[in-house]
């Protein structure tokens with residue numbers, strides 16, 4: 001695992017986003033090395049595929065860690081029946097700081113990992129589960145590091161750290177959040193459940209940010225089109241804050257593509273949540289046709305890639321966060 005700049009950069013700016021003075025640097029430094037240790041801890045469980053022992057243990061670990069760092073931990077548990085008839089026991093973990101505060105911000109990430117490396121170039125790998133160092137573990141590590149920092153420096157407002165389950169289990173192909181058949185895709189399961197089971201009927205955080213795949217060594221975060229369309233003021237706030245803090249090289253001021261990710265069901269529910277994601281997770285190794293290979297949903301999503309310097313890659317207009 002290389003060392004490096006981008007988890008502290010993202011976290012630093014997240015902590016600043018919520019500060020009273022928008023552009024005041026956070027008083028508590030984000031510990032990038034500690035966050036890399038949180039990535040390693042998750043990888044030690046093995047692939048966190050719903051239905052596996054590793055998934056169960058990793059979920060228990062997240063709950064225990066959050067109980068040590070936050071004021072209240074709410075676990076949403078339910079059974080999800082997949083398109084093929086399997087029953088998955090899933091959990092969302094909502095860790096709350098200042099739970100009674102009416103002014104709140106929401107940070108979320110998915111904690112499950114994909115059961116199949118379907119984008120791997122090696123046919124023999126396509127049915128194997130990915131390690132998810134970047135796609136899964138990096139977001140969890142970021143939220144955990146934020147909890148560490150906020151435990152040291154208490155915010156005056158409420159903060160909700162939400163770990164959603166079942167984001168990456170099934171197929172994104174053709175997913176349509178407006179369809180009554182959404183549940184049959186078996187993706188975005190936890191965020192959809194949370195949108196249907198909010199902490200209170202009037203739950204409306206000032207803003208929400210989804211972090212996904214934010215551990216790449218070569219971090220490049222473009223503005224995501226669903227976010228720009230539905231919550232442009234949040235996108236503007238995040239990108240301008242990053243620029244002010246000197247992180248403009250990671251947060252590129254370019255509106256790229258729409259990505260189907262956990263923010264979609266929340267936006268549909270009326271919450272103003274944007275997606276911060278670097279889906280182009282590429283290797284330095286150039287393939288035979290001269291282009292970097294995307295490691296997204298491959299067996300190469302391993303711990304040597306996520307960077308502590310990073311806050312933690314389908315060619316259609318509608319790309320998926322798979």
Ligand SMILES: [Zn+2]
Nearest residue numbers: 135168321322
């Ligand atoms: Zn994924």
